[in-house]
Amino acid sequence: MKLSKEVYKGLITVVSHLVFWLIIYFIYTYFLGYGSNNTEYVNKFSIYLMPVTICVSYFFLYFLIPKYLLTKKQGLFLLYSVYTFIVSAFLIILSILYALVFLIELNSKGTPPLTKSLPFIILGVYFVVLMVIVFGLVLYNYKSIVKNEDLKNKFLQTQLQLKEQELKFLKMQIHPHFLFNSLNTIYGFALKKGDETPDMILKLSNLLDYILYQVKKPTVNLIEEINHINEYIELERIRFQDTLKVSFNSDIENESIQIPPMLLIPFVENAFKHGSIVNGILTIEIAIEQYKNEFNFSIKNTVKESVNNIEKGIGLETVKKRLDLLFNNDYELNIDESNDNFNVQLFIKNL
Structure with missing residues (x-):
């Protein structure tokens, strides 16, 4: 027993x-x-x-x-x-x-x-009592330290669980936002009975496969995120036809370096959703650079009107919260508008 x-x-x-x-x-x-x-x-x-x-x-x-x-x-x-x-x-x-x-x-x-003698005997007893008191204080101090460490660990675990739940919630916000845009695009082509509709559905299927299975992981290979962006761009090329000009350059030292899934796609989504056609063309420029543990992402698109409301959109606000939770002070995110262009630059160190 x-x-x-x-x-x-x-x-x-x-x-x-x-x-x-x-x-x-x-x-x-x-x-x-x-x-x-x-x-x-x-x-x-x-x-x-x-x-x-x-x-x-x-x-x-x-x-x-x-x-x-x-x-x-x-x-x-x-x-x-x-x-x-x-x-x-x-x-x-x-x-x-x-x-x-x-x-x-x-x-x-x-x-x-x-x-x-009698005084020595009494002192001898009190010496033992003093030993017990000192030993007890040391023991109480040790228990207090252990208890504080346990409380600290429980507090950190609670914070971690809260962060994980918040990250899951933020991912859940990103998925409907992305699907809403994609399905709207396919719906428009279906109404026109465009020949591109089956191809768009196939590409969306590939994107959904990435969302449903890869996004559950805390991190994915950077090359997978890049391929995901390429799939999305190809989907948008069909929608914009000749009114879209996209350049996507990547300089990656280590393709297997890990990055949170669906971290960059909201920036790309916003570029297509809120970008404006200027002189008959919507121009989008995307660049990714990775060297050692440093990561740099930039995206620029043409706009005609103020983007103050764009910055407060669900996509970018969600990404900001995710970046705060994931990287704390190890990142910089700059968003500005100049010369009819909306610019986003994301720099992450200690990736």
Whole structure:
């Protein structure tokens, strides 16, 4: 039959206490009987001192220290300590008298074989009590440190779980946003009964495969994210026909470097959704650079009107929150509008 963790821990505590007091008993016999040959008398005399020593020690350890000292009631702790020492001194003297009465033969030859006087015996008892108090304070301090570490770890785990839940929620926001745009595009071609509709559905199917399976992972290979962007661009090429000009350049040192999935596609979506056709063309320029642990992404599209509302769109706001959760201060995101162009630059270090 296996013992429960609590029972096993309780047994260990009891055994350790018994061993400690056994050691104290042997210390008493050595302290009181040093220079004496009557070991039987010394052993019995030491037994009489043990009850008061144990009671006073445990009174400090389990009552005065946790109730007053650890709760920062030093005045009351000092006051009750003085009372305890007065009462315990009386009990120690009483124990010694009982030992003398019951263990010494009251005759002229019956001299106590103890080599220590009464004050030394009392000091010896208080020395043991002091040892217990110091040991107890060290133990309480250790337990406090362990408890604080446990609380800290639980707090960090709770924060991590909250961040994971928030990331999942943000991903859930991105998916409908992306699907809404794509399905609207296919719907438009279906109404016109365009020949491109089956091809668009196939490309959307590939994108959905990426979303449903890869996006569940915390990270994916950078090359997978790039391929995902290429699929999306090809889908938009069909929709815009000759009114779209896209350049997508990538300079990647390590294609297997990890990046959160669906991190870049909202920027690309916004470029197509909020970009404007200027002089008959919607121009979009995308560049990705990766060297060692540094990552740089930039995208620029033509616009005609203010993009203040665009910055507050669900796509970019969601990405900002994800970046804060994922990279903290290890990223820079710059968004501005100049010369009829909407520019986004994302720099990530320690990727």
